[in-house]
Amino acid sequence: MFKKTIVVKLGTSVLTGGSAKLDRAHMVELVRQCAKLHNAGHQVIVVTSGAVAAGREHLGMHDLPTTVANKQMLAAVGQSQLILTWENLFNIYGLHVGQMLLTRADLDDRERFLNARDTMRTLLKHRIIPIVNENDAVATSEIKVGDNDNLSALAAILADADLLILLTDQSGLFTADPRTNKDAKLISQITEITDEIRQLAGGSVSGLGTGGMATKLQAADVAMRAGIDVVIAAGNEEQVIKRVAEGESLGTLFLSKKSPLEHRKQWILAGPPPAGQITIDAGAETAVVAKGSSLLPKGITHVAGAYGRGDVILVMSQTGKVIARGIARYSSIELEAIKGIHSEDIEKTLGYVYGSVAIHRDDLVVL
Numbered sequence: 013m014f015k016k017t018i019v020v021k022l023g024t025s026v027l028t029g030g031s032a033k034l035d036r037a038h039m040v041e042l043v044r045q046c047a048k049l050h051n052a053g054h055q056v057i058v059v060t061s062g063a064v065a066a067g068r069e070h071l072g073m074h075d076l077p078t079t080v081a082n083k084q085m086l087a088a089v090g091q092s093q094l095i096l097t098w099e100n101l102f103n104i105y106g107l108h109v110g111q112m113l114l115t116r117a118d119l120d121d122r123e124r125f126l127n128a129r130d131t132m133r134t135l136l137k138h139r140i141i142p143i144v145n146e147n148d149a150v151a152t153s154e155i156k157v158g159d160n161d162n163l164s165a166l167a168a169i170l171a172d173a174d175l176l177i178l179l180t181d182q183s184g185l186f187t188a189d190p191r192t193n194k195d196a197k198l199i200s201q202i203t204e205i206t207d208e209i210r211q212l213a214g215g216s217v218s219g220l221g222t223g224g225m226a227t228k229l230q231a232a233d234v235a236m237r238a239g240i241d242v243v244i245a246a247g248n249e250e251q252v253i254k255r256v257a258e259g260e261s262l263g264t265l266f267l268s269k270k271s272p273l274e275h276r277k278q279w280i281l282a283g284p285p286p287a288g289q290i291t292i293d294a295g296a297e298t299a300v301v302a303k304g305s306s307l308l309p310k311g312i313t314h315v316a317g318a319y320g321r322g323d324v325i326l327v328m329s330q331t332g333k334v335i336a337r338g339i340a341r342y343s344s345i346e347l348e349a350i351k352g353i354h355s356e357d358i359e360k361t362l363g364y365v366y367g368s369v370a371i372h373r374d375d376l377v378v379l
């Protein structure tokens with residue numbers, strides 16, 4: 013069976029069941045489904061809302077505050093309760109969780125993006141469930157993602173996910189808001205988000221979540237552009253996570269045209285102008301061109317230009333021919349220090365290591 017990387021986004025409406033506190037009984041059921049997928053060999057990442065709701069419950073506040081600062085206060089109180097709840101629930105299945113609190117500003121910054129991606133990958137490698145929420149304490153109006161739908165699309169990109177499942181209190185995207193329109197019909201598949209589709213999505217009516225369907229469509233748009241399929245489905249549908257992950261037609265599927273890898277390679281080719289270059293020896297050229305291998309520091313003979321981790325660079329042959337374009341895993345200063353050495357010696361030379369490769373084969377397009 014194909015092992016997938018799946019991001020499951022749980023909205024406030026799903027986690028509270030429409031009440032003013034966390035619905036722990038339902039959370040147990042959602043965790044059971046995630047644990048089952050995890051144990052079948054898939055990689056599962058949870059994007060959780062509910063910090064504000066948990067804070068409200070913990071402090072016994074009945075009215076939902078309207079000011080951003082008060083919501084931030086509730087999120088600060090509630091996030092620790094929320095993560096503890098997830099840790100305790102996943103523990104039932106012998107699993108640990110790792111908390112990642114992110115903002116869009118973190119992910120817009122190339123260096124921080126790569127650092128967050130390293131954390132995500134390392135958690136997954138150690139079979140720990142990453143639990144992501146917005147860092148509400150520092151998310152102001154300029155920098156906040158604004159809702160966890162958009163954040164979940166960024167988390168899916170960070171995780172190189174195959175599938176993003178947005179669970180909410182409706183069974184998918186309807187032709188109109190089903191709360192106010194009884195004749196609204198479920199749309200089962202979308203291959204392109206057009207203006208007509210966007211017009212179907214109103215704001216949140218539940219008053220518990222923030223974005224309604226509009227932010228789910230924004231998230232679906234971002235994820236699809238990165239080659240990630242998206243499903244919007246109801247959080248209370250039986251075995252919903254497992255069934256969607258297995259490809260059952262449930263809710264609304266947003267089908268992406270390209271795979272994440274094809275998308276990334278296209279971006280490397282057509283994206284930003286190269287920030288610099290490296291020259292490699294004949295052995296490395298054979299490995300990269302003929303075998304499709306990653307490029308190791310050992311094969312680098314020359315570094316030119318000033319660039320950072322995550323920048324697109326050119327890979328040149330000894331005769332000055334451009335062989336490939338790729339995303340550098342180390343800055344030009346770091347590559348200058350580690351060129352020609354064995355990967356095991358990177359740590360000794362730099363004092364730290366981001367991995368054994370200078371450019372990973374998934375980040376490399378041979379020309």
Ligand SMILES: Nc1ncnc2c1ncn2[C@@H]1O[C@H](COP(=O)(O)OP(=O)(O)O)[C@@H](O)[C@H]1O
Nearest residue numbers: 023024025180186188189214216221223224225
């Ligand atoms: N076309 C539509 N199809 C389905 N739901 C819609 C549509 N337009 C607006 N909505 C509203 O979006 C709400 C879900 O968004 P929201 O309350 O933000 O949930 P969450 O907390 O899960 O993010 C639904 O309860 C529904 O009333």
Ligand SMILES: N[C@@H](CCC(=O)OP(=O)(O)O)C(=O)O
Nearest residue numbers: 024061062063064160221222
């Ligand atoms: N970060 C906030 C969630 C923001 C929000 O309301 O998201 P959502 O319910 O997914 O629309 C929290 O944890 O309460």
